[in-house]
Amino acid sequence: MVLLALAAVALVPDAAHACAVCFDGPGETRQAFFATTAFLTLLPLGMLAGAGAWLRSRARRLESEDVEKKQHPES
Amino acid sequence: MSAGSVAYQMEQRPEPVRRAPLVSSGLLGMLIFIFAEVMFFAGLISAHTIVRAQTAGALWPPYGQPRLPVEQTAVNTAALLVSGIVLLLSWFAFRREPSSARIPLALSILLGGFFVYAQGTEWVALLGEGLTMQSSTYGGFFYLIVGTHALHAVGALAALGWAWARLNKGLLTETQLATVAAFWYFVVLVWPVLYIQVYL
Amino acid sequence: MAHTATAADTHHDAHAHEHHGPQGILKYLWSTDHKMIAMQYLFTGIAMGLIGAYMAYVFRMQTAFPGVNVPGFGQVSPGEYNSLITNHGTIMIFWVAMPVLVAAFGNFLIPLMIGADDMVFPRINRLSYQVFLLSAIVLIVSFFVPGGGFGGAWTAYPPLSAVAEYNQTNLGSSLWLLAVALEFVAFLLGGINFITTLMNSRAPGMRAYDIPLVCWMIVIASILFMLSVGPLIAGAVMLFFDQTLGTGFYDPARGGDPVLWQHLFWFFGHPEVYVVLLPAIGITIDVIATFARKKVFGYKLMLYTTVATGVLSFFVWAHHQFIAGIDPRMANVFTITTLLISVPIAELCFVIIATLYGGSIRLTTPMLWALAFMAEFLIGGVTGIFLGASGADIYFHDTYFVLAHFHYTFFPIAIIGTFAAFTYWFPKMFGRMMNDTLGKIHFWGTIIPFNIIFIPLFVLGIGGEHRRIYNYEHFPELAGEGMFMLRQIATVALLVMLIFQVVFFYNCYVSWKKGEKAGKNPWKANTLEWTTESPPPHGNWPEGLPNVYRGPYEYGHPDRKEDYWPQNQPS
Ligand code: HEM
Ligand SMILES: [Cu+2]
Numbered sequence: 047m048v049l050l051a052l053a054a055v056a057l058v059p060d061a062a063h064a065c066a067v068c069f070d071g072p073g074e075t076r077q078a079f080f081a082t083t084a085f086l087t088l089l090p091l092g093m094l095a096g097a098g099a100w101l102r103s104r105a106r107r108l109e110s111e112d113v114e115k116k117q118h119p120e121s
Numbered sequence: 122m123s124a125g126s127v128a129y130q131m132e133q134r135p136e137p138v139r140r141a142p143l144v145s146s147g148l149l150g151m152l153i154f155i156f157a158e159v160m161f162f163a164g165l166i167s168a169h170t171i172v173r174a175q176t177a178g179a180l181w182p183p184y185g186q187p188r189l190p191v192e193q194t195a196v197n198t199a200a201l202l203v204s205g206i207v208l209l210l211s212w213f214a215f216r217r218e219p220s221s222a223r224i225p226l227a228l229s230i231l232l233g234g235f236f237v238y239a240q241g242t243e244w245v246a247l248l249g250e251g252l253t254m255q256s257s258t259y260g261g262f263f264y265l266i267v268g269t270h271a272l273h274a275v276g277a278l279a280a281l282g283w284a285w286a287r288l289n290k291g292l293l294t295e296t297q298l299a300t301v302a303a304f305w306y307f308v309v310l311v312w313p314v315l316y317i318q319v320y321l
Numbered sequence: 322m323a324h325t326a327t328a329a330d331t332h333h334d335a336h337a338h339e340h341h342g343p344q345g346i347l348k349y350l351w352s353t354d355h356k357m358i359a360m361q362y363l364f365t366g367i368a369m370g371l372i373g374a375y376m377a378y379v380f381r382m383q384t385a386f387p388g389v390n391v392p393g394f395g396q397v398s399p400g401e402y403n404s405l406i407t408n409h410g411t412i413m414i415f416w417v418a419m420p421v422l423v424a425a426f427g428n429f430l431i432p433l434m435i436g437a438d439d440m441v442f443p444r445i446n447r448l449s450y451q452v453f454l455l456s457a458i459v460l461i462v463s464f465f466v467p468g469g470g471f472g473g474a475w476t477a478y479p480p481l482s483a484v485a486e487y488n489q490t491n492l493g494s495s496l497w498l499l500a501v502a503l504e505f506v507a508f509l510l511g512g513i514n515f516i517t518t519l520m521n522s523r524a525p526g527m528r529a530y531d532i533p534l535v536c537w538m539i540v541i542a543s544i545l546f547m548l549s550v551g552p553l554i555a556g557a558v559m560l561f562f563d564q565t566l567g568t569g570f571y572d573p574a575r576g577g578d579p580v581l582w583q584h585l586f587w588f589f590g591h592p593e594v595y596v597v598l599l600p601a602i603g604i605t606i607d608v609i610a611t612f613a614r615k616k617v618f619g620y621k622l623m624l625y626t627t628v629a630t631g632v633l634s635f636f637v638w639a640h641h642q643f644i645a646g647i648d649p650r651m652a653n654v655f656t657i658t659t660l661l662i663s664v665p666i667a668e669l670c671f672v673i674i675a676t677l678y679g680g681s682i683r684l685t686t687p688m689l690w691a692l693a694f695m696a697e698f699l700i701g702g703v704t705g706i707f708l709g710a711s712g713a714d715i716y717f718h719d720t721y722f723v724l725a726h727f728h729y730t731f732f733p734i735a736i737i738g739t740f741a742a743f744t745y746w747f748p749k750m751f752g753r754m755m756n757d758t759l760g761k762i763h764f765w766g767t768i769i770p771f772n773i774i775f776i777p778l779f780v781l782g783i784g785g786e787h788r789r790i791y792n793y794e795h796f797p798e799l800a801g802e803g804m805f806m807l808r809q810i811a812t813v814a815l816l817v818m819l820i821f822q823v824v825f826f827y828n829c830y831v832s833w834k835k836g837e838k839a840g841k842n843p844w845k846a847n848t849l850e851w852t853t854e855s856p857p858p859h860g861n862w863p864e865g866l867p868n869v870y871r872g873p874y875e876y877g878h879p880d881r882k883e884d885y886w887p888q889n890q891p892s
Contacts, residue, residue: 076648078174079584082167083651086588087635089163090548093156104143137526137868146441146521150513153547157509160551164585167552168559171581172570183576254568258576261568265559 147300155307158273162311165269166318169262183257187250189320190243197239198316204232205309208281208302215288215298222298223288230281233305237274240267266319270312277301277308350451353443354859359429360750361450365457366421372461373412374819380405385805385812387792399791400489403472406789408464410475411497414593415504416457418735422600423546424453424508426742427515427539429750433850434533436524436867436889438860441517449510456503463496471497474789476586479571479579483563495564502557505550512543524849524889526869530620531888533848533873537624538603542596545631549592556585583642591638594730595630601698601738602627602669605691607873608745609673611846612688613680614884616874623672630665637662643711644718652711659709666702670695681877681884685844686760690741693768694733701729704779719789722782725775732771740767740825747829748843752855753836759828766821773814777807845885848873852889 144152173181182188211225244264252260280301287293349357375393382389383397390396397405428446432439440446464470471494473482482498485491519532519540559570560582569575571582610617617623639647639655673695682688704726708714717723747755786799793799793808842851849869853862867889875886 074174075171075578078171079580079647080651082170082584083639086160086163086167086552090156090160090635091632093159094544094548097152097156101143108141108143134526134870137524137870139525142521144520146517149520150442150445150517153513153516154509157547157551160548161555162551164552164555164588168555168570168581168585171584172576172578175576175578254562254566258569261562261570265562265568265570269558 145296145299147296148303151300151303155303158307159311162266162269162315165262165266166314169266169318172258172262182259185251186257186259187247187252189263190246191320193239193243194316194320197236197243198312200232200239201236201309201312204229204236205306207232208305212298212302215293215295219288219291219293223285226281226285226288229305230278230285233274233278233281237271237278240271263319266315270308270315273308277305281305350454351447353439353447355428355432355440355443355446356750356857358446358450359425359427362420362425362428362453365454366417366425369412369416369420369457373409373417374822376405376409376412377815378819380409381812381815383791384793385808387794400469400472402791403474403789404464404470404490404493407472407474408460408470408497411501412460413731413735414475414597415501416460418597418731419504419508420453421739422597422604422735422742423539423542424449424511426535426600426604426746427511427543429746430533430850431515431518431536431539432522433749433853433857433861434536434848434873435519435522435527436849436862436869437518437522438862438866440514441522442514445510446514449507449514452503452510453507456500456507459496459503460500463493463500466492466496468493476590477560477582478586479560479563479582480573482582483560483571483579485564491564495561498557498561498564502554502561505554508546509550512547515540515543516547524867524869527888530624531869531872533603533607534617534620534623535600535603535607538599538606538627541627541631542599545592545599545634546596549589549596549635552585553589556582580642580645580647583645587638587641590641592631592634594727595634597734598730599627599630601694601734604738604742604745605694606673606676607848608687608691608741609676610874610876611745611844612683612685612691613677614683614876615676615680616876618672618675618678620872620874623669626665626668626672630662630669633658633662633665637709640709640711640714643714649711656709656711660706663702663706663709670699670702685744686755686757686764687741687745689761689764690737690744693764694737694741697729697737697768697771698733701726701731701733704729717782719787720782721778721786721788724788725778725782728775728778732775736767736771740764745844746850747832748839749850749855749857751833751836752839753832754839754843755832755836756828759824759831763821763824763828766824767818770814770818770821774811774818777811781807842887845883847875847885847887849888852887 142149176183207225208229211222211229214225215222244267247263252263254261254264284293284298284301287297349361352358379391379394379397380402382391382394383402388396428440431437468490471477471482471488471490473488473490473494477494477498481487482494485494488494519536523532559568562568563570563572563577570577571579573579606617606623636658637655639651640659643652643655704722708717708723708726744755744760747753781804784799784804786793786804790796790799793804839855841853841855843855844851849867850857852867868891869888870891871886871888873888875888877884878886
């Protein structure tokens with residue numbers, strides 16, 4: 047809830063027209079900055095999450111193989 | 122373990138043993154390097170997206186600049202993708218019987234070499250048509266992005282060649298092949314993204 | 322080369338762990354031993370730090386006493402002034418904080434603390450230092466080329482940095498950029514080593530939660546670096562082409578976008594501040610646990626908090642661009658994330674305070690440094706929150722308030738943290754104790770002037786003093802007597818602080834020569850590096866690598882006679 051409220055506050059404001067720095071290029075550029083900001087930020091986190099999940103599943107698999115080996119020493 | 126008095130209740134531990142690494146060091150190092158590389162290309166893609174948006178879509182490519190050879194490059198792209206698949210086959214072959222990986226590995230290198238060569242001829246043609254790094258940001262990004270990818274491809278091919286030479290001497294280990302192959306997969310898989318971004 | 326190589330070959334089998342390779346100075350440059358590489362990074366970092374300090378001295382003299390004939394430099398021209406502030410910043414961040422905190426201590430501590438005989442890729446490690454050394458040389462050369470060193474600020478915003486007609490340093494700016502790029506390559510190579518070594522070379526029995534926090538911190542910092550540096554390298558290549566080939570990536574007249582550089586630069590720039598912050602926090606925690614004789618309060622909490630900080634650090638970078646004309650909605654999002662990131666930072670502070678609480682504290686020199694880190698960094702963090710509020714930042718941006726803010730963060734990190742680590746591990750590095758009295762004189766002689774330098778700068782910043790101005794006499798509103806007095810106080814304090822560094826070097830020298838022998842474990846600490854000789858021999862534990870039986874912070878266990886319990890003792 048709090049987060050939602052924060053998000054709402056964050057997304058509502060528009061350019062303050064008294065502010066000298068509240069202007070940038072055409073709308074497409076804004077859009078592009080938005081998109082690449084999201085892209086650049088989420089990509090490394092996604093990769094980390096992926097790597098973490100992969101390592102974790104690998105650890106699980108190795109562990110269960112270990113257990114199997116202990117149960118069937120011949121194999 | 123939390124702090125406070127409970128912390129002193131040490132749990133019983135098994136005798137220490139040295140465990141095998143989860144991922145072999147060579148492959149892990151390569152993966153970390155690839156992560157950094159992915160971010161590098163992400164930076165290029167972002168830059169390209171932003172500058173392209175600057176023109177509001179209408180002037181891309183700008184007047185007087187040649188159109189990129191989308192169709193011919195599609196063929197090259199296919200060659201590169203096939204090369205990746207063949208490398209995967211050679212990996213399975215290597216796991217079964219190392220020497221049987223020789224032919225698929227060589228084939229993969231040849232296909233990759235074809236890709237680099239074909240892209241090179243494309244560059245020569247485009248330069249002749251007046252597309253240079255200075256002629257426009259369009260040209261600048263084209264040579265920048267495709268060129269850095271080409272450099273990576275050449276480096277990866279050299280590494281694959283090294284692996285092939287070692288394979289012929291019977292010295293190649295599984296970790297080495299996995300490490301080198303991981304880099305080639307990166308080069309192969311990042312290309313379609315760049316292709317869509319730059320050519321289409 | 323060929324000659325020395327054969328000389329080494331002839332006694333090849335003499336000793337399995339003996340070091341072989343070129344002799345003489347090359348022996349140092351060509352070593353693959355992690356401790357040697359750590360020393361190389363450390364000494365190069367200190368040397369670069371002296372250069373950076375000299376630059377600060379020169380331009381502070383000019384700021385406080387415009388037009389003065391600076392002893393040891395002469396008159397400062399505007400171009401030189403710009404070049405000095407630019408390269409001061411660049412050096413302190415990329416050639417001091419990074420090599421010392423991450424590379425030197427990472428190289429020295431990680432293998433020793435996790436019980437490994439070396440890094441996983443020793444040759445890549447060596448290459449990393451060599452590239453780093455090359456980058457330092459390129460940077461120094463760039464000061465002396467025709468036109469002088471680059472003067473477009475350490476952030477190198479285009480179009481000033483991209484166009485030679487604007488910056489007037491055609492060659493200097495390209496060499497500067499090249500040096501930075503090489504330096505990144507060096508740390509990429511180093512970071513791969515750190516992460517892989519921590520994953521794969523731990524001593525038998527060492528589980529994830531038995532790793533000393535400083536190792537975790539350095540490795541998490543390396544991961545952040547790895548994931549954030551790519552876009553900046555991409556941007557740097559484009560800037561380099563703009564400079565040398567005449568492309569127009571950042572030139573608005575030709576369809577480029579100058580804000581694009583800021584986008585790519587700060588995507589790296591903010592995570593970068595955490596790259597240097599985390600090792601310093603790790604050092605502080607380790608030192609404090611040892612000298613409070615207490616278990617770290619909430620090891621896992623600390624670790625997870627750090628990870629959270631790392632994740633959040635990717636979400637805040639646009640707070641450097643509030644004034645660059647970014648979308649106000651984006652500014653709001655980044656205000657919120659910036660305020661959010663101070664929560665984990667505050668949490669780290671509370672963890673440290675909770676660790677201190679009820680400990681039997683020994684106020685040794687390293688402990689003083691560690692405590693000072695906390696106190697001073699807090700001021701840096703709190704002022705960061707002011708800046709993070711995008712409304713307030715419209716006023717504060719590019720004033721001395723910002724400058725004082727980041728010096729209150731960077732100085733504790735790069736200088737105080739380094740001194741904490743250096744004085745704490747000096748016995749391990751050189752086998753002898755440092756003189757505690759001299760150490761304390763140096764401590765107070767650094768900390769007090771540090772505050773006297775930067776508190777006036779906060780005041781000046783609130784008064785509207787802009788950064789990067791050659792001569793404030795040209796700005797009547799900023800040239801009042803009171804303002805000049807504050808500037809002069811700061812500069813004089815800087816001189817005092819620099820003079821007190823002589824005590825440090827003198828202390829290093831006498832302690833290294835005649836200090837009391839340290840023995841294996843002078844601080845009675847738990848972690849593995851204290852279980853081998855000081856300094857550790859080649860291979861670290863020639864008689865066999867240690868096993869690990871418990872976590873790193875088991876101090877003051879009630880059932881034990883001694884108040885510490887080394888990690889490698891079975892019971
Ligand atoms: C609680 C954490 C922090 C917050 C909320 C924070 C916030 C900010 C903000 C908003 C700015 C931009 C001010 C402006 O340019 O107008 C800034 C600048 C800066 N901060 Fe921080 N910061 C924090 C921690 C740090 C740390 C840990 C470091 C260094 C290790 C650091 C180094 C810097 C630097 C170098 C700049 C100025 C860069 C430049 O323009 O040259 N900050 N900080
Ligand atoms: Cu920041």
